[in-house]
Amino acid sequence: MWIGWLELDILLGDVHTLKEKRSVVRPLVADLRRTFIVSAAETGSLDLYRRAGVGIGIVAADSRHVIDVLDKVEEFVAQRPEVDLLSAHRGLANSRD
Template sequence: MWIAWIEFDLLLGDVHSLKEKRSILRPLLADLSRRTESAVAEVGAHDLHRRATVGVSVVAAEPSHAQQVLDHAERLVAEQHPEVTLLSAHRGLHSSED
């Protein structure tokens, strides 16, 4: 079993409140979850209006499948959601036998 994750550091557009931040993040998180069939959550920068840290995790039988899912998630954030700017992405991959 392979466990993989990716963590996105995002800069949000013209956001002035946490309510506006949620209105941008909620559809993004739902889209990532639906289109990658993985677990997605805001995992950091909770109190900052214009920044967000979003995590995506996946469990797979093969490491190549896990990497494909993470690649797809990164493309979705970078190319399909112009309301956010992807500043960085950090990945991890572990086997259950590590």
């Protein structure tokens, strides 16, 4: 079993309140879950209205599949016009590690 995760640091565009932040981050997280069948949640910068940390996790039998999905997720977020992807950190582990 392979476990992969991706931590994204995102800068939000024209956002001035935490309520506006939620209106951008919640649909993004929902799109990630629906499009890629991954676990996704807002995980960082919860008290900052122009920054968001988003965590994504996936479990699969094949490491190549995990890497491919994480690559596609990162590209998907980077192409969103309402956010700027500042950084992406990923990890990959085998259950036998």
